[in-house]
Amino acid sequence: xxxxxxxxxxxxxxxxxxxxxxxxxxxxxxxxxxxxxxxxxxxxxxxxxxxxxxxxxxxxxxxxxxxxxxxxxxxxxxxxxxxxxxxxxxxxxxxxxxxxxxxxxxxxxxxxxxxxxxxxxxxxxxxxxxxxxxxxxxxxxxxxxxxxxxxxxxxxxxxxxxxxxxxxxxxxxxxxxxxxxxxxxxxxxxxxxxxxxxxxxxxxxxxxxxxxxxxxxxxxxxxxxxxxxxxxxxxxxxxxxxxxxxxxxxxxxxxxxxxxxxxxxxxxxxxxxxxxxxxxxx
Numbered sequence: 446x447x448x449x450x451x452x453x454x455x456x457x458x459x460x461x462x463x464x465x466x467x468x469x470x471x472x473x474x475x476x477x478x479x480x481x482x483x484x485x486x487x488x489x490x491x492x493x494x495x496x497x498x499x500x501x502x503x504x505x506x507x508x509x510x511x512x513x514x515x516x517x518x519x520x521x522x523x524x525x526x527x528x529x530x531x532x533x534x535x536x537x538x539x540x541x542x543x544x545x546x547x548x549x550x551x552x553x554x555x556x557x558x559x560x561x562x563x564x565x566x567x568x569x570x571x572x573x574x575x576x577x578x579x580x581x582x583x584x585x586x587x588x589x590x591x592x593x594x595x596x597x598x599x600x601x602x603x604x605x606x607x608x609x610x611x612x613x614x615x616x617x618x619x620x621x622x623x624x625x626x627x628x629x630x631x632x633x634x635x636x637x638x639x640x641x642x643x644x645x646x647x648x649x650x651x652x653x654x655x656x657x658x659x660x661x662x663x664x665x666x667x668x669x670x671x672x673x674x675x676x677x678x679x680x681x682x683x684x685x686x687x688x689x690x691x692x693x694x695x696x697x698x699x700x701x702x703x704x705x706x707x708x709x710x711x712x713x714x715x716x717x718x719x720x721x722x723x724x725x726x727x
Contacts, residue, residue: 448476449556451520453548454527455541457534457560458491461639465561471495473558479519479526481512483540487531504528506540513547520553534562538582538608564606567634567668570644575673576715577603584609584617591617595624602673602712609667615656621671622649630672636665684711688720698724 446469454473459465474480475497481504482488492499502519504512516526528535528544535541545555564580581598584591584607598605609617621631627650635643643662647655649671656662684705691701702717 446472446476448473448525449554450525451523452525452554452556453516453520453545454525454556454558455535455545456527456529456558457562458488458529458532460532460561460563460566460637463491463494465638467558467560470558470560473527474499474529477525477527479516479524481516481526481528481544483530483535488529491529499527502526504540504544509540509543510547513544516544516548517551517553520548520551532561532563534560537562537564537580561638563608563634563637563666563668566637567632567644567670568604568606570634571632571670572646573604573630573632573670573672575604576712577673578606578670579603580606582608586613588616588620592620592624595620599625600674604673605671607669607671609669611664611667614663614667615653617669618649618652618656621669622652625649625671627651629674632670632672633662634668634670635662637668639665641665684709684716685719688716689723692720692723 454477456470456473457467458470474492475495477499479502480488480492480497480499481502483505485501485503489501492501502512502515504516519526528541530539530541533539536545549555568578579598579601584594607617618631627648629649630646631649631652632644632646633652635641641661645655687708688701688705691704692698696704698720699717702713702720705711705716706713
């Protein structure tokens with residue numbers, strides 16, 4: 446492939462299985478002269494595996510502004526640079542967003558290379574049909590701040606996606622049950638794409654017991670998905686039922702969506718988009 450110079454390539458790398466590296470990502474990492482990496486020691490084996498001669502620049506949360514200046518210097522000299530994190534997509538609960546912002550402010554092109562993302566992978570296998578989802582990433586480490594954050598999220602009409610580390614998983618799952626109640630559905634996705642990948646769904650009230658039953662279930666990197674409140678899911682289904690009746694009666698799309706929202710409380714924007722799809726106007 447042809448590499449654009451100068452440009453910053455934001456490259457998603459595997460969560461654990463090297464087979465998930467895209468052909469395009471491999472070609473870019475082999476071709477660029479510089480790679481900005483969250484942990485150069487962690488990323489060096491990947492570059493060696495690819496036969497990449499690229500030089501590594503550290504770009505982590507503690508030096509991101511300085512790393513951005515280094516990257517901009519390389520771009521100003523006419524080079525191309527790739528940005529990678531330890532695993533997954535840079536700037537998604539990983540360093541990179543500030544660096545990308547500085548590069549864009551400096552007038553250089555930023556080119557995303559789609560690929561692995563733990564949150565999206567977990568959602569795709571969770572079987573959660575909530576019309577909206579919110580990615581929160583890691584919760585605060587301190588219990589009070591964590592619980593305050595959860596209380597702010599509890600009533601949102603969306604599925605909630607969190608990342609969690611093994612040393613905090615037990616406390617976090619207990620806090621989720623305490624704040625959201627035992628009935629809401631939780632999906633625990635662990636070690637995605639790795640040898641001991643596990644995806645387990647249960648009510649929040651059963652999650653702590655499931656973790657405690659086998660210490661191995663508490664190991665690895667976690668994605669936690671809390672389903673939307675039951676009334677939101679009910680509103681969504683009822684909203685579509687009413688919407689179809691209104692459209693069948695010949696109401697215009699906008700009016701049908703507005704009336705279905707007033708009757709059921711389902712999200713107006715979602716109803717409008719669904720009405721367009723049902724009428725074949727998308």
